[in-house]
Amino acid sequence: MRRKEFEMMDSQETESFLQEVSFGVLGTTGEDGWPELTPVNFVFHEGALYFHGSKIGQKMANLKARPQVTFSVAKEYAIVPSYVLDPKLACPATAYFKSVVIKGYGEPVDDLQQKAEALGAFMRKLQPEGGYDPIDPADPAYVPQLRGTSVVRIRVERITGKYKFGQNLKERKLSQVMDGLEQRGGELDAETIALMKAYCPHHQEK
Structure with a gap:
């Protein structure tokens, strides 16, 4: 059961985190019924999550058979050593992180204009400095690339976030961790x- 104090319900903050992180893990179901995990680059664009790759392969076969997917994104910010809070016990050791889990349906994007828009969003995220011609389905140089690349849209059904930054700690222990x-x-x-100062209630009230 997820602890309430770590839940992130702010959709704008969740979307901002998804724009910050470029790498996630796609969960599909294989033909043998076992879950399969595939690390992929992704972009969150206009309320949907996109990834791209080859038109063939296990994840594409899995999506065709069972479009339900889970997608997970996480970023670790700090490992907090146990001795920051207790000189003897290992129990206080923990990690501070942000994570988002998306459940939805994976569907292929076949329209070249929609593909171009999704891949353009990828480039703006991963190569914000530019240095390339805009992805245009009317550009003959891009047409074969767009046709040969698989783009998948994950239509989001549910999105949840967990941000752990000491929200469960009393103010004294929170200060100990920050000092450490x-x-x-x-x-x-x-x-x-x-x-920690942004998310912990002791500091939000000040």
């Missing part, structure tokens, strides 16, 4: 502290 992260000074520790 500040002293450590890891790559994402400053950002983690800022997110």
Whole structure:
């Protein structure tokens, strides 16, 4: 059961996170009934999630047989060592992270204009500096590429988010963790502290 204090219900914040992360895991069901997981790049565009790839392969066969999918995206911000809160017990060790799970239906995008729009959204996300001709289905150079590439739209039925940044801690322990992260000074520790202040009720009230 998911703890209520870690739930993220803000749709704008969830969409912002999906725009930030480029890599997720697609869950489909194989013909033998076993779940199959495939890591893919993705883009969230106009309320749907898109990925692309070859027209053949196991994930495409799975989608054709059973279009129901689960898609998971996660980003770890900090591993919090146990000794930050307890000098002896290992129990307080934890991780702070954001995660989103999407359940929906995967459907192929066949229209070249829609493909171009989805792939254009990919490029704006993954190569924001430009350096390429716009993807245009009227451009003869792009037509064979668009026809030969499979683009899949995941029509979202349900989306849930879990953001864990110490919301379950009392103010004193929360301060201990922030002090420990500040002293450590890891790559994402400053950002983690800022997110703790943003999401934890002790700091939101101030």
